[in-house]
């Protein structure tokens with residue numbers, strides 16, 4: 001889109017850049033100063049010399065980016081001033097610690113959403129993180145992962161009932177239920193949905209590592225045992241629920257457990273035939289992104305007159321926004337390229353969305369914390385500054 005020299009955020013090869021404050025938001029290349037909206041791998045990459053994120057996301061960032069990445073935390077609603085730009089973070093409802101970034105400078109207010117969850121069903125949906133908070137602004141940078149009118153999510157209570165009914169039916173048949181969802185965010189939301197009175201809960205070690213960060217942040221999860229997929233399970237164990245990341249499919253995980261039924265939880269399950277093509281017994285339409293009514297309501301609630309759309313169905317949303325009389329355009333970002341949270345799971349979808357199907361985490365890149373160089377930081381001045 002056409003940008004003006006006054007824009008608080010512009011697109012650069014490294015990512016979304018704030019010229020006035022000299023920092024990036026969710027950059028995909030190593031930079032001096034990064035504000036990171038959440039710890040999903042396509043938004044949070046290692047190698048930045050300073051990285052600012054919401055305090056509840058620091059545990060997962062540390063787990064994923066390694067011990068050498070400098071991290072700096074900011075609470076929701078707390079402000080920090082960077083070269084005259086006031087930065088604050090506000091709940092995005094997506095995963096633990098996910099934040100919208102609010103920037104204020106010289107009378108202008110911009111908000112960059114990162115990924116966010118707002119459901120047209122009108123409930124708060126995700127019990128494992130702070131719900132999305134509408135933030136008033138002049139310009140809103142929004143994601144568009146599910147920005148097609150076909151995407152409409154059911155209320156969380158209904159989703160929970162669907163999942164527990166399926167588990168009960170598996171258990172009644174003497175089968176285990178293997179429920180697959182992305183290890184950070186989705187798996188915890190699924191665990192929080194479960195009724196532990198139905199049977200034992202087992203989780204994959206990758207899910208357990210993320211769960212620890214959730215519990216450390218005070219999020220309640222049901223009791224479970226960690227299952228590495230190899231060892232023997234308790235004799236006579238029947239009707240267990242196993243929660244694991246999607247990549248356990250085809251690698252023999254949970255083989256030897258007896259009869260196991262497979263389900264996948266993703267917003268993409270709303271698309272007809274998806275479940276069958278993935279060879280799943282069940283599909284649950286559970287997403288940590290906004291559905292179409294959620295996106296359009298969230299955008300309206302910001303009061304923004306200008307909207308910049310990133311990763312997803314940008315063109316559909318831009319067209320719709322222009323029909324509503326708003327100024328709208330796109331930033332072509334690298335989000336969704338690599339192991340994101342709800343990237344397309346089938347190769348043809350990846351082609352449609354212009355995304356990579358590479359699911360392997362990328363290695364950490366540049367050296368961080370180089371002792372020879374002065375370490376940049378964000379200059380915390382606190383609330384009194386504004």
Ligand SMILES: [Zn+2]
Pocket residue numbers: 038040043094115340341
């Ligand atoms: Zn995400």
Ligand SMILES: [Zn+2]
Pocket residue numbers: 042043114115143311335336340
């Ligand atoms: Zn994203």
